[in-house]
Amino acid sequence: MSVSTGREFLSIPGPTNIPDDVLGAMHRPAVDIYSGDLPHVTMSCLEDLKTVFATTGQTFIFAANGHGAWEAALSNTLSRGDKVLVLESGRFATAWGEMARKMGLDVEVLPGGPRRAVDPQAVADYLAQDAKRDPGQQIKAVLVVQIDTAAGVVNDIKAIRAAITEAGHSALYFVDVIASLGCMSFSMDEWGVDVAVAGSQKGLMTPPGLRFNAVSAKAMSAHERADLTTHYWDWTARLAPEHYNKYCGTPPEHLLFGLRKALDMLLAEGLDNVFRRHALLAGATHEAVRGWGSSGALELNIIEPQERAASVTTILLNEQHIVPLLDYARDNCNVVLGIGIGDYNGKAFRIAHMGYANAPMLLGTLSVIEMGLSALGVPHGKGVQAAIDFLAREVPAGKQHLGETGAAGEADAKSPETTTCAGQTCC
Amino acid sequence: MSVSTGREFLSIPGPTNIPDDVLGAMHRPAVDIYSGDLPHVTMSCLEDLKTVFATTGQTFIFAANGHGAWEAALSNTLSRGDKVLVLESGRFATAWGEMARKMGLDVEVLPGGPRRAVDPQAVADYLAQDAKRDPGQQIKAVLVVQIDTAAGVVNDIKAIRAAITEAGHSALYFVDVIASLGCMSFSMDEWGVDVAVAGSQKGLMTPPGLRFNAVSAKAMSAHERADLTTHYWDWTARLAPEHYNKYCGTPPEHLLFGLRKALDMLLAEGLDNVFRRHALLAGATHEAVRGWGSSGALELNIIEPQERAASVTTILLNEQHIVPLLDYARDNCNVVLGIGIGDYNGKAFRIAHMGYANAPMLLGTLSVIEMGLSALGVPHGKGVQAAIDFLAREVPAGKQHLGETGAAGEADAKSPETTTCAGQTCC
Amino acid sequence: MSVSTGREFLSIPGPTNIPDDVLGAMHRPAVDIYSGDLPHVTMSCLEDLKTVFATTGQTFIFAANGHGAWEAALSNTLSRGDKVLVLESGRFATAWGEMARKMGLDVEVLPGGPRRAVDPQAVADYLAQDAKRDPGQQIKAVLVVQIDTAAGVVNDIKAIRAAITEAGHSALYFVDVIASLGCMSFSMDEWGVDVAVAGSQKGLMTPPGLRFNAVSAKAMSAHERADLTTHYWDWTARLAPEHYNKYCGTPPEHLLFGLRKALDMLLAEGLDNVFRRHALLAGATHEAVRGWGSSGALELNIIEPQERAASVTTILLNEQHIVPLLDYARDNCNVVLGIGIGDYNGKAFRIAHMGYANAPMLLGTLSVIEMGLSALGVPHGKGVQAAIDFLAREVPAGKQHLGETGAAGEADAKSPETTTCAGQTCC
Amino acid sequence: MSVSTGREFLSIPGPTNIPDDVLGAMHRPAVDIYSGDLPHVTMSCLEDLKTVFATTGQTFIFAANGHGAWEAALSNTLSRGDKVLVLESGRFATAWGEMARKMGLDVEVLPGGPRRAVDPQAVADYLAQDAKRDPGQQIKAVLVVQIDTAAGVVNDIKAIRAAITEAGHSALYFVDVIASLGCMSFSMDEWGVDVAVAGSQKGLMTPPGLRFNAVSAKAMSAHERADLTTHYWDWTARLAPEHYNKYCGTPPEHLLFGLRKALDMLLAEGLDNVFRRHALLAGATHEAVRGWGSSGALELNIIEPQERAASVTTILLNEQHIVPLLDYARDNCNVVLGIGIGDYNGKAFRIAHMGYANAPMLLGTLSVIEMGLSALGVPHGKGVQAAIDFLAREVPAGKQHLGETGAAGEADAKSPETTTCAGQTCC
Secondary structure, three states: OOOOOOOOEEEOOOOOOOOHHHHHHHOOOOOOOOOOOHHHHHHHHHHHHHHHHOOOOEEEEEEEOOOHHHHHHHHHHOOOOOEEEEEOOOOHHHHHHHHHHHOOOEEEEEOOOOOOOOOHHHHHHHHHHHOOOOHHHOEEEEEEEOEEOOOOEEOOHHHHHHHHHHOOOOOEEEEEOOOOEOOEOOOOOOOOOOEEEEEOOOOOOOOOOEEEEEEOHHHHHHHOOOOOOOOOOOHHHHHOOOHHHHOOOOOOHHHHHHHHHHHHHHHHHOHHHHHHHHHHHHHHHHHHHHHHHOOOOOEEOOOOHHHEOOOEEEEEOOHHHHHHHHHHHHHHHOEEEEEOOEOOOOOEEEEEOOOOOOHHHHHHHHHHHHHHHHHHOOOOOOHHHHHHHHHHHHOOOOOOOOOOOOHHHHHHHHHHHHOOOEOOOOO | OOOOOOOOEEEOOOOOOOOHHHHHHHOOOOOOOOOOOHHHHHHHHHHHHHHHHOOOOEEEEEEEOOOHHHHHHHHHHOOOOOEEEEEOOOOHHHHHHHHHHHOOOEEEEEOOOOOOOOOHHHHHHHHHHHOOOOHHHOEEEEEEEOEEOOOOEEOOHHHHHHHHHHOOOOOEEEEEOOOOEOOEOOOOOOOOOOEEEEEOOOOOOOOOOEEEEEEOHHHHHHHOOOOOOOOOOOHHHHOOOOHHHHOOOOOOHHHHHHHHHHHHHHHHHOHHHHHHHHHHHHHHHHHHHHHHHOOOOOEEOOOOHHHEOOOEEEEEOOHHHHHHHHHHHHHHHOEEEEEOOEOOOOOEEEEEOOOOOOHHHHHHHHHHHHHHHHHOOOOOOOHHHHHHHHHHHHOOOOOOOOOOOOHHHHHHHHHHHHOOOEOOOOO | OOOOOOOOEEEOOOOOOOOHHHHHHHOOOOOOOOOOOHHHHHHHHHHHHHHHHOOOOEEEEEEEOOOHHHHHHHHHHOOOOOEEEEEOOOOHHHHHHHHHHHOOOEEEEEOOOOOOOOOHHHHHHHHHHHOOOOHHHOEEEEEEEOEEOOOOEEOOHHHHHHHHHHOOOOOEEEEEOOOOEOOEOOOOOOOOOOEEEEEOOOOOOOOOOEEEEEEOHHHHHHHOOOOOOOOOOOHHHHOOOOHHHHOOOOOOHHHHHHHHHHHHHHHHHOHHHHHHHHHHHHHHHHHHHHHHHOOOOOEEOOOOHHHEOOOEEEEEOOHHHHHHHHHHHHHHHOEEEEEOOEOOOOOEEEEEOOOOOOHHHHHHHHHHHHHHHHHHOOOOOOHHHHHHHHHHHHOOOOOOOOOOOOHHHHHHHHHHHHHOOEOOOOO | OOOOOOOOEEEOOOOOOOOHHHHHHHOOOOOOOOOOOHHHHHHHHHHHHHHHHOOOOEEEEEEEOOOHHHHHHHHHHOOOOOEEEEEOOOOHHHHHHHHHHHOOOEEEEEOOOOOOOOOHHHHHHHHHHHOOOOHHHOEEEEEEEOEEOOOOEEOOHHHHHHHHHHOOOOOEEEEEOOOOEOOEOOOOOOOOOOEEEEEOOOOOOOOOOEEEEEEOHHHHHHHOOOOOOOOOOOHHHHHOOOHHHHOOOOOOHHHHHHHHHHHHHHHHHOHHHHHHHHHHHHHHHHHHHHHHHOOOOOEEOOOOHHHEOOOEEEEEOOHHHHHHHHHHHHHHHOEEEEEOOEOOOOOEEEEEOOOOOOHHHHHHHHHHHHHHHHHHOOOOOOHHHHHHHHHHHHOOOOOOOOOOOOHHHHHHHHHHHHOOOEOOOOO
């Protein structure tokens, strides 16, 4: 017997829940690629992406999925045999390094731990050593991921930049913000990032199939000397003014219409509000896990609170419980949780709170996990109660979306609307 | 500051949450009304509605909203001056009676209380008296509502039929199942109902705009003598074989395509599963209110557990708290709760658990209410915890949708699928 | 072998082609009926309908199809036994009269011919006679249809009003504009119309399921004395300020969202432009039929050019050819034409050019008819050529949508946009 | 004044008209990438693509647009410095060669003319010469386009294979079928093609953003020795069994749901029927241009009838007329025609008849062109008439979609359905 009909709660770290308005914006006939709305959609998206990346540099949109934008970042700036440094943390920096190696780059790895963020001091030390080499043999680029969805960790991108600078090193600074852009603060120019790599299907609330590069002047300059560049990813070709050249082929129209709507929604909410919303949902999730774990079998993977990601939480659980819990949630309650991946496979599961998410979506998900823990006999404390208590404290009555005060007056003003039905026959 | 972006949780007793597949089925061009799919859609909906009403009688679909089907039921069977008996409970039977009075019928009311269902014995007594009158002056129809959404009450339709029979009375038996059809058991033929009145937008998960009558042979026979019949509602005209006549004008194509899909979904889930799902969600809601109220200010409107509706719960709360709570839920958390209506306005609010609903949707809603109670300082106990505990007991691990046992084997079979990603780069 | 995959060309006089934007506007979750957007949608639609009807009177929206709004018009204003005059032309005025008779009204009919509009002089004569009767026995309402889709005829509503006035008669003047509103000029107040009856699914480009009444002060005053009024159609109840009362039950939300978008589109195009577009498409159709018929078997049903409808054309054709032609168009070419109905069944077929229609939609349809005539061996002349020639004359180069001159300059300004791709690799 | 409201007629050679059912299939929430429907969608699409390519080789789906699949074909099979031969015809083979050159390949070009297909004999002669070189210096791959949309030309892929074989040459044979797949016959295995390159947005009726490779065993074998392979395009990585690896990152879910539906539609119609439909529409277009040009200014670009493409027609026209004609069609009639690109810019325009297209869509487009020629005073003959006459001959009455005979009987069987309304009140 189940209670699973009804909306699916998709709680995986990408693709994330797509707003109905974004799906609606994609539900339209194909359009001409030379006239009409489309060129404006492209140009305005490229411009608004600068706002989202907090940069005055160049932005690029690729029709690609997965790790295409990683390949774009590397191939546009480096040459065969160049040395790059990967800052290990979680799973994805390592995978980016594997891709680099396959492209003929010389990859060094600064090791990290499975439950910790990158240590900026270790980066400073490593690069200080490297800076003493022959410039021709120095590291050309440092690769790091802001939020790693496998570990649920967030790296301090600003502090790592400071470490590079402290080391007196001239390497390019590449940051994967695929799982953080639109979820937490990212200040490309202020933080001295040279190439930021992102995608459509997480914080940007759009179906998968679009990838982004944001590029600093220093990276554009390196691009001129790179010999790995191929036509499909080539930044230069995409800087030509004609609309057609922006995509090396037919623009991915429908995904662009979706992206346009999603950016409208993000900017209408206000990036600071978006980040605050993610912080609250992450905080509630952490409280819930602490509540469950205080007398039980669950534990947050990331040890230091300030190193926990705003968009996804990785939770350690005994292997024997993981598949039953995920099956219970999915089969009985229509809640899809994230499995542990890479080194975390069989050791953890994940709850995403990323993109188009709010309190009832998260609390419904957490409640179903607690149902599952009870039904499966996994020892646990009161997690949902902790999450509710946290959110009730953080979201006081009368505080409205934009943080106005004077809510009492507003509430009064609203009452007539909600009570017009007094004495009537309604439903 | 809010956590309100993200999906809206619509928790009002109609219109209810519409499945994406129903909306998708409506998103198509207009079609011819004489050829193609449409005539089949009409005929199969009329047929499947018989299954849903559990009748071998006639079914009718009206393009109408609100109380059109009430008017259809009365006008097709009665004549000016006929006497009808309204069984008061909540708000809607009374409103139906007001409509009857306006049509020129002579309306008597068997009074009921605001927190109770209709008492079948009182019906038996009333009708036994009436049966002694001159047949020409006797009550011609008894009007009752199965679930009244204002009170959150369910009436015992089978027991009321027994009361009519016990009284030896020949009145037609009219039942409004607008808020119960597709949410709980209704057996028109077995229970001796003559006209059942329903709509599309509650348990049937379709946008508002379609109304239904299911009609017994006895009512069809009364129809031949009725003088209130007008062309728009006329059953006889709609029994003509041509498709066009089924609707007295252009068929409401898009709503019909939605209804067709919704009926497919209901029947695929299985009506018994649908009813069990509603019972579980109602039970969880009642547990939550008991949990909140054990030390606080909230109380279930309906006193007797077996008289509480499966589709909506009416909760008494001090007036000063109602609007702030509903505003908090809506403005801060995107949860829309039902206001109290009629006599309950300013005295209660309502939680719908009707139609396309499941555990995380309900638990998310309940959690937000508890957030609001805390944030507003309304004294309350632990309601969400009670609801989770209840559902965890009722939905044990391994029990699947169709109630199979042997879930352990199934879970094993599934494991490979959810772990294919071991060691891979995912997201 | 066929060429029928690809878009269906729906060329029936209702429901008509629905713009993608209207379908898109309907593809959204259900919403609360007390707060949010919906009350504004209702009020703005009621207001914009006044613009479309060209009235300062009251407007009403009914969830109903077919002839519900006919019933509303009659039941709100008349009493049992009242006399009404039906001005026969085509099929629908007669049907309206049949409905009136069933409601207990005393119906007189001024006969008309199957290929002609109503003769205003005959109306004047008839009413002048009637005006001499005892006022209590005089005709209380005159019923006429502006465009009858069966005959393809348009009646001169302004001239008929003049005839009523000339006769010194005080009858209410009821006009069915179901197939003309949004297709041709209608000036309710200027022409002295008392109740106008319309629907959503023709010129208003919205799915079927909404019906409208526009009501003059004189008709509102008659409403106070009417005894046929029932609750569902009652204008008075719908004038109450609360949103809920506007619909006598749950508002038909999705149809309203569609209507809102359709009204936006109509008003953005400008009613005069809309009417000019319909006139051009009708003119092209008439030219095509003349072209086919000059040496052949087809003939326009309506003899006088000024009596031909702007929204639909009825074409006489020998019965043996009709079904084969319609089958050819539908089965081989995905073009759905209108059958002849009522007295025209087996004698005519129909081409609609109504609502969301333009030159290539019409010319594609006409071309397929000409294909069919050739393939079936039906003698005919060159109709499509005549339609193209007509439209080329009426739509000269450089004249833009809003009738600007100076198009050469505009075209120049546009050239760069359409030639940006010179020398590039496109598709 | 215009007649431009109403559906846009998109008549460009990609993206093409997307069926409503494909857009509908994309309008759904994001789904899990490890469980549920998605893995099946991927595997069934890869399998059905084999049917469409007529191959038993491997198929690959890339999230990419434009020329990504060109890059995939080259990078997976070749090494830096390898020699390739481009068979010039139109624009795209040349562009493919430019991409190859940028990747470090040694590109030779067999020149072609702007109004002719590739001459197989010239290929045979060229390769016979090459076959005499040191095997290490021989041409490794021959690149050709089946349909070039710039020229509107179709190359004889089978004959070119015969020429390669005749020359005794072992080069890989790469064919771009982007604008021909799903529009005309392509038999990869039978014709000895090694890599076929295609995309979603033309004959496959899906929005842009997916690219395909179909690969022979010989090409898979060459892949093992290639040194240009990068991770994103790597065939080997995508052959791993896990669903995730099929896309090198998050699967482009929504585009895949669209593709799934489009393949269902193509296979339901039957590929032979699809090709016949395209041949008829192309034939009608050629007739129309001949009709216009017999006394006028328009001419088919491709001289030999058998070298004209089934999916797009390129029409030579004096430069002064092109922009005015395209502006007229778009601004006054909502018909979007294709501009001339590459060497044809300013010399030609294009009519696409590709993918989801049928007779009324094409005839509406052709009619509007003829309107424009008249309105602009461009001398021309009767083209639409010629197209109608051609189609009426080719699509005789009674022949149904699947080529059944006995249509008279069928038509009879249908008659009752289309005449059910006799004597009724319809619309």
